[in-house]
Amino acid sequence: MIRFSLRTVGLAAITLVLASIVIFIGVRLLPGDPAQVLAGEQASPELLAAIREQFGLDQPLWVQYLRYVGEALQGNLGMSTRNNIPVTDLLLQRLPVTLELTALALAVAIIVGVSAGIVSAVKQGRFPDYVANGLGLIGLSVPSFWLGLIAILLFSVTWHVLPASGFVPFTTDPAGNLRGMVLPALVLGVGLSAVLMRQTRSALLGQLSADYVRTARSKGVGRGTEVRHAMRNSLTTVVTVLGLQLGGLIGGAIITEQIFVLPGFGKLMVDSVSSRDYPVLQGAVLLTVTAYIVVNLLVDIAYAYLNPRIRLNGGTE
Amino acid sequence: MTAAVSAVVPARPRPQWRRIARRFLHRPMAIVGLVLVLAFIALAVVGPMLTSDPDLQDFQVVLSPPSLAHPLGTDDLGRDVLARVANGARVSLLAGVVSTAIALVVGITLGLISGFYRGWFDAVLGRIVDVLLAFPFLIFAVGLAAILGASLTNVIAALAISQVPAVIRIARGEAMSIRDQEYVSGAIADGSRDGAIILKYVLPNAASAFIVQATVAIPAAIIGEATLSFLGLGVQPPNASWGILLTGAQQYLAQAPYLAVFPGLAIALTTLGFNLLGDGLRDALDPKGHR
Numbered sequence: 001m002i003r004f005s006l007r008t009v010g011l012a013a014i015t016l017v018l019a020s021i022v023i024f025i026g027v028r029l030l031p032g033d034p035a036q037v038l039a040g041e042q043a044s045p046e047l048l049a050a051i052r053e054q055f056g057l058d059q060p061l062w063v064q065y066l067r068y069v070g071e072a073l074q075g076n077l078g079m080s081t082r083n084n085i086p087v088t089d090l091l092l093q094r095l096p097v098t099l100e101l102t103a104l105a106l107a108v109a110i111i112v113g114v115s116a117g118i119v120s121a122v123k124q125g126r127f128p129d130y131v132a133n134g135l136g137l138i139g140l141s142v143p144s145f146w147l148g149l150i151a152i153l154l155f156s157v158t159w160h161v162l163p164a165s166g167f168v169p170f171t172t173d174p175a176g177n178l179r180g181m182v183l184p185a186l187v188l189g190v191g192l193s194a195v196l197m198r199q200t201r202s203a204l205l206g207q208l209s210a211d212y213v214r215t216a217r218s219k220g221v222g223r224g225t226e227v228r229h230a231m232r233n234s235l236t237t238v239v240t241v242l243g244l245q246l247g248g249l250i251g252g253a254i255i256t257e258q259i260f261v262l263p264g265f266g267k268l269m270v271d272s273v274s275s276r277d278y279p280v281l282q283g284a285v286l287l288t289v290t291a292y293i294v295v296n297l298l299v300d301i302a303y304a305y306l307n308p309r310i311r312l313n314g315g316t317e
Numbered sequence: 318m319t320a321a322v323s324a325v326v327p328a329r330p331r332p333q334w335r336r337i338a339r340r341f342l343h344r345p346m347a348i349v350g351l352v353l354v355l356a357f358i359a360l361a362v363v364g365p366m367l368t369s370d371p372d373l374q375d376f377q378v379v380l381s382p383p384s385l386a387h388p389l390g391t392d393d394l395g396r397d398v399l400a401r402v403a404n405g406a407r408v409s410l411l412a413g414v415v416s417t418a419i420a421l422v423v424g425i426t427l428g429l430i431s432g433f434y435r436g437w438f439d440a441v442l443g444r445i446v447d448v449l450l451a452f453p454f455l456i457f458a459v460g461l462a463a464i465l466g467a468s469l470t471n472v473i474a475a476l477a478i479s480q481v482p483a484v485i486r487i488a489r490g491e492a493m494s495i496r497d498q499e500y501v502s503g504a505i506a507d508g509s510r511d512g513a514i515i516l517k518y519v520l521p522n523a524a525s526a527f528i529v530q531a532t533v534a535i536p537a538a539i540i541g542e543a544t545l546s547f548l549g550l551g552v553q554p555p556n557a558s559w560g561i562l563l564t565g566a567q568q569y570l571a572q573a574p575y576l577a578v579f580p581g582l583a584i585a586l587t588t589l590g591f592n593l594l595g596d597g598l599r600d601a602l603d604p605k606g607h608r
Contacts, residue, residue, distance in 0.1 A: 011447075018448040029464045141589035143540045145547055146563060146581030149570065157571045251455025255544060259567075269456070270548055273463045281463070285456060293451050 117200025139194030347597020353590025364403030428488025
């Protein structure tokens with residue numbers, strides 16, 4: 001298990017380094033000269049040259065990259081060109097909003113998706129199964145930004161029960177914060193709960209028809225025990241799917257924050273594209289990708305822990 | 318000698334298309350999916366010819382609800398929503414099909430070569446794919462759209478590039494498992510050229526996996542286009558795209574909710590159609606699979 005974990009961590013570290021290079025080069029490919037953005041349209045050539053020298057923009061690309069990584073490891077991701085605040089401060093300010101949103105959405109998805117999947121598998125071919133399957137398909141097909149607009153239309157505009165926008169920090173007003181987060185978390189969680197429902201259903205159906213369950217049934221164990229055993233063996237699938245779908249959740253957060261005007265990471269990213277605030281964009285993407293790689297790493301290790309065959313074979317291809 | 322070896326080469330299994338079609342047609346939901354997809358294609362191809370000019374402004378009928386003259390109502394500039402939804406369908410079809418086609422051609426070519434030959438090419442490509450898959454799809458697409466600039470062509474390019482890594486991974490897996498089959502070893506022993514083996518044996522036997530992947534990738538690209546356009550990184554106004562229509566609808570949710578309802582319904586029904594079609598095809602192509 002330790003050897004497997006070390007190998008997985010090593011591979012993730014290589015992926016992270018390569019991803020950081022991709023991000024660094026990608027940001028350099030964005031239209032516009034960073035020195036010009038900093039100095040403004042009217043800047044003289046002398047000023048531009050001075051800025052290039054000051055920020056090391058006149059150095060070869062690999063020197064710039066190493067300097068960026070060196071600074072990033074010390075927590076310095078540069079300055080926002082739009083409002084002259086350290087990028088790290090800006091990210092730390094926005095991070096709690098996105099973390100809260102994704103955590104709540106994840107909770108919604110797990111509670112709704114897994115329980116619907118279990119009901120659907122246990123009642124296979126009967127009414128609850130059809131309802132769960134139908135809702136699952138709709139959940140998969142409805143884009144989250146449209147669902148967001150419809151939710152605002154119904155709950156805020158028509159019935160006035162929940163706010164359409166406006167974020168209150170949890171520390172200032174916990175009740176107000178949760179009221180504002182209900183719609184965004186539901187909207188973001190729907191798609192994932194549909195995926196989880198389908199995967200839980202098919203994994204559980206596979207397990208329920210396995211030999212060990214049939215043997216248990218012939219020995220006269222109750223339906224509840226049967227499902228409990230089968231569910232434990234379906235957990236690997238659920239964990240893997242959660243890891244794979246996390247990217248979708250992060251992407252969905254961008255849109256959800258945009259619709260509900262939540263001051264989170266996704267909104268910061270989109271705003272930084274439109275205001276050409278490239279240091280912020282670079283920092284935000286780097287942090288998101290790092291989080292994504294780390295979570296997938298944890299999923300890989302959890303998966304190996306839940307399924308000994310993986311770690312004994314030295315990992316999946 | 319060659320003839321003698323050929324004689325013992327096991328026959329390669331062929332997918333039995335007629336049986337697959339019969340299995341597919343026995344699934345009512347799959348047929349519903351097919352109908353929805355065909356309706357979407359018809360709307361995209363014929364719709365714009367039958368409706369009025371999607372950019373024609375008429376300030377006499379600003380924000381008017383659905384009526385006989387304007388079945389889906391009009392927007393804040395008095396433009397016909399039906400005409401704009403039909404035009405949006407054309408943009409969606411183009412973005413969905415073209416980007417998926419590009420992703421499939423590039424991804425299948427690279428993935429099959431990588432899985433067939435393994436070696437250094439596979440190792441290098443595998444690493445690149447791992448790195449690209451470390452980017453959440455939408456973040457990758459947003460980044461690419463920002464680099465390339467906002468336009469339909471660039472959105473298609475961004476969506477195609479974002480989809481390539483997943484296709485490479487699927488094609489590589491297929492090539493690896495098919496390469497180990499006896500009929501391929503037989504063909505290699507028979508002295509067939511690698512290119513011919515890949516085209517004659519590997520590609521046709523992996524086809525069903527690619528067809529299923531296409532039914533997943535097309536709706537993902539359609540939603541991707543709508544999302545990028547909604548965020549202002551895709552098709553630019555006044556051009557009609559379903560995402561653009563929803564951006565415009567956001568400000569008038571209270572006065573004109575139908576502006577948000579119809580384009581979103583169009584996206585949802587199209588995606589639902591592709592999902593049902595994909596489920597049906599998966600079951601028809603692999604009856605022993607899940608369920």
